[in-house]
Amino acid sequence: MTAPLLKVSHLTKSFGGLTAVQDFSLTLTEQSLHALIGPNGAGKTTVFNLLTAVYQPDKGDVALAGKRLTGLRPYQIAQAGMARTFQNIRLFRELSVLENVRVACHLRCPHGMPAAIFRTRGHRAQEAAITQRCTDLLKTFNLANRAHEQARNLPYGDQRRLEIARAIATGPRVLLLDEPAAGMNPQEKKELRVLIRSIRDRFALAILLIEHDMGVVMDLCERITVLDYGKTIAEGPPEKVQKDPKVIEAYLGAPAAL
């Protein structure tokens, strides 16, 4: 339970003169829920992009279950077992809900293009298994009744949930959620909390999430890392982080000097 599943050490990334992320380290254990918070522009999404190889870090290392991920391409990271959602939802908008999830099963498919053209036994078995698995997954996410709708026609909250479902279809061990509660109403946020906990248990995932909604963060997460201007200013359980003067300063500004 306590062996480090994801180990991020000393990640650094600069864009020109701006150091977006500086010396970022993080350890995720199996099935933990960890939040990454910080004011706008603190570098949270950059951390996600570094973890999933959208950007290559200038320095530092990422290891998942002992396997070094640095230098891999994004699809290889997904294969290694780390999946993500995006801050500005990136669904395959013209594809159906079911197809969105089916695409994500692609990386576990041993049968490729010739098998598809000749419809071999292996191919048919694989397609049937994918469809079964994705239908199950959509049921878990309460999206089964919209399986054949185009993804872009879903209501906003459903789109967010579909993105999580799609990420889970890749079979990850670590799930990165980039502002899952953004744009949701209080009721939806409540449901989201239940959902995140249940998928953590059901799929045995470690979840790292970026979130601005402190209700969600404090209620859900066991540990919190706070970023400001690319630097980690606090790390620990919610009660400790809430009282940290540096965190209060970052969010509310420094107390007036008397």
Place this chain on the structure above:
Amino acid sequence: MAEPHPNLRGSIPSFRPPLVGTVVRSAMPFLIVIAIAMTIQLFVRPNINSYLAIQLLTIGVNIVLAVSLNIVNGFTGQFSMGHAGFLAVGGYVSGSVTSYFSLTQWGSKDMVGGVLSGMPLDAAGLPWFAAGDLMFPVALICGGLVAALLGLAVGLPSLRLRGDYLAIVTLGFGEIIRVLIQQTPAVVKTVEQAQSTNFLELATSVGGALGFTGLPTYTSLFWVWLFAGITILVAYRLKISSPGRAFLSIREDEIASEAMGVNTTRYKVWAFVIAAFFAGVAGGLSAHTLGVALGPVDAGFLRSFDIIIMVVLGGLGSISGAAIAAAVVTLLPEYLRPVAEYRMIIFALALVLMMILRPKGLLGVREVWDASLWRAILRLDKAPKKGRP
């Protein structure tokens, strides 16, 4: 909550569908395609005039071209403007195979075909099967394979580029092919001459700027519709399968696609290679048509534009749309012949109107057999809601 999800992390669990059923279901559509192509050749062809037969043949070739380009431009969302380059390569390679194989083995370039090859008005005098019937598909596939290889060579470096840049590179590729063909030596016409030239030189003696003339005319409605059917079948099977969804996801959102584990570069190159193969086959079909002169101009961008227009009109990503558009674009100029001076204007206007009224093409990504399309046409669905951001 409920039971843990089975085996989500490993490979997808496999069960085995029955073997016999799988073989039947795998082969049946191909057999049906062969049957349709034979029917067209043996029963339709004798009952229509040559003009109509040529129309039908051109439509078939254009279907191969449009449907294959749709795999790159429609499914994968890349913009290739060099399809005619692959077409010309396939035409020249297969033409070189048929003419020089015939010349060296059979002593002349004349067609040695049965009832399935050629476009005779009266097929009664022809044998059921001749050696040429075997050589021709082999030549076509050679042309396709060389084009596919070239597709790989062009695709690997250039598919790192996106959008406009890729369009420019592929456009340049077609032009390079055109200029290279212009430099080739004159066509070898006699057996003695063929025997005195070495293999490589003979194979590349394809006529330069004058065009590759004197090809045996094997192309018949059978071959054309056989390959049109195969192209549609392959495109369809790809579209509804796991690799096809990988293609479509690249078009929809490349970053998300890669993040979901799709090796986007590999799939883009694959799309390019498959499309190039069928373009090469179409080139071979077009080259061996009676009355068609194969020349360097076939590799030029004007021909590429023709194919792009078909794909865009039909709907990027729609196989049936591309096929229908191929037919319409082939026939339209013929029916506009009475107003010949204005037909390009009418054609252009039709394109402009199309872009305004149906910017996603005739069918969008949908197929004629999709129920949702017919519901939309018959207005059984509510009016489509404007998508929320």
